[in-house]
Amino acid sequence: xxxxxxxxxxxxxxxxxxQNNFDQAEIRQQIYAEETKEILFxxxxxxxxGRDTKSGGYYKAADFVAAYFKRNNIQAFYxxxxxxxxxxxxxxxxxxxxxxxxxxxxxxxxIGAHLDHIGVKGTEGDTIFNGANDNATGSTAVMQIAxxxxxxxxxxxxxxxxxxxxxxxxxxxxxxxxxxxxxxxxLAYMVNFEMLGITLTTGTxxxxxxxxxxxxxxxxxxxxxxxxxxxxxxxKELNLFKRSDNYAFYEAFNVPAQTLSTFDFQNYDFxxxxxxxxxxxxxxxxxxxxxxxxxxxxxxxxxxxxxEMYPPTKE
Numbered sequence: 001x002x003x004x005x006x007x008x009x010x011x012x013x014x015x016x017x018x019q020n021n022f023d024q025a026e027i028r029q030q031i032y033a034e035e036t037k038e039i040l041f042x043x044x045x046x047x048x049x050g051r052d053t054k055s056g057g058y059y060k061a062a063d064f065v066a067a068y069f070k071r072n073n074i075q076a077f078y079x080x081x082x083x084x085x086x087x088x089x090x091x092x093x094x095x096x097x098x099x100x101x102x103x104x105x106x107x108x109x110x111i112g113a114h115l116d117h118i119g120v121k122g123t124e125g126d127t128i129f130n131g132a133n134d135n136a137t138g139s140t141a142v143m144q145i146a147x148x149x150x151x152x153x154x155x156x157x158x159x160x161x162x163x164x165x166x167x168x169x170x171x172x173x174x175x176x177x178x179x180x181x182x183x184x185x186x187l188a189y190m191v192n193f194e195m196l197g198i199t200l201t202t203g204t205x206x207x208x209x210x211x212x213x214x215x216x217x218x219x220x221x222x223x224x225x226x227x228x229x230x231x232x233x234x235x236k237e238l239n240l241f242k243r244s245d246n247y248a249f250y251e252a253f254n255v256p257a258q259t260l261s262t263f264d265f266q267n268y269d270f271x272x273x274x275x276x277x278x279x280x281x282x283x284x285x286x287x288x289x290x291x292x293x294x295x296x297x298x299x300x301x302x303x304x305x306x307x308e309m310y311p312p313t314k315e
């Protein structure tokens with residue numbers, strides 16, 4: 001198992017603009033593979049001890065994210081970015097930031113991913129479950145997308161969250177969803193990122209969406225970036241919509257809250273195994289997905305696209 005030591009690179013130079021005249025060339029310059037790899041390999045390093053609270057590694061990862069947010073002009077939504085909760089008698093916290101000044105009552109988008117993994121297991125061999133694909137990749141995506149969006153001014157509130165204790169039953173997401181609901185946050189929709197490190201079987205620069213037929217989110221995303229979001233039959237068969245952090249916000253707010261992923265149960269053999277390490281990730285494709293997601297979300301925000309629920313189905 002290789003080690004990857006902390007290297008806190010200088011944040012992207014930020015310049016808030018009155019108008020969002022970005023394009024894909026700009027995104028290529030600002031979301032680049034070298035930084036994608038650096039963040040990913042840091043979060044999936046042995047020093048993070050599998051990003052679990054019991055091992056202590058989760059706190060190191062959370063500090064790394066908070067420092068990145070601060071450098072990239074992402075404001076703390078709660079003091080020190082921390083939304084605290086207790087799981088199994090241990091205090092932990094979601095990391096929650098705001099892009100621009102949060103204005104109560106204004107339409108809000110939440111972008112999130114779970115930061116935690118399953119820690120250290122066993123006493124022989126490779127005992128650190130680094131969780132590169134699950135979910136250092138999704139966390140990396142949220143961080144880089146947030147840093148890009150923070151360079152522009154938006155009419156909507158944008159919150160970004162890295163969740164604790166997803167592996168223990170979506171505990172962090174449920175805690176934050178309840179809190180935001182009590183604080184009367186006007187959540188319009190939520191986009192969650194999960195396991196993006198291996199190319200989807202259908203092709204490069206593609207993701208699938210859980211809860212595909214529950215809203216018009218897929219349709220609107222594909223209007224901006226054609227063929228980016230695909231339907232995965234296994235996602236419905238395995239009820240993945242209810243198995244990631246998006247579901248907590250769907251339940252609390254009854255708004256579109258869906259997950260983008262590339263792990264299709266055929267393309268990667270190391271789910272919840274010690275072998276889930278950074279060296280196995282396909283960083284170039286992952287970086288392209290992050291760029292496409294950033295551009296897609298930015299265009300949806302610029303146009304103030306309405307994301308709405310479809311009538312209930314069996315999904």
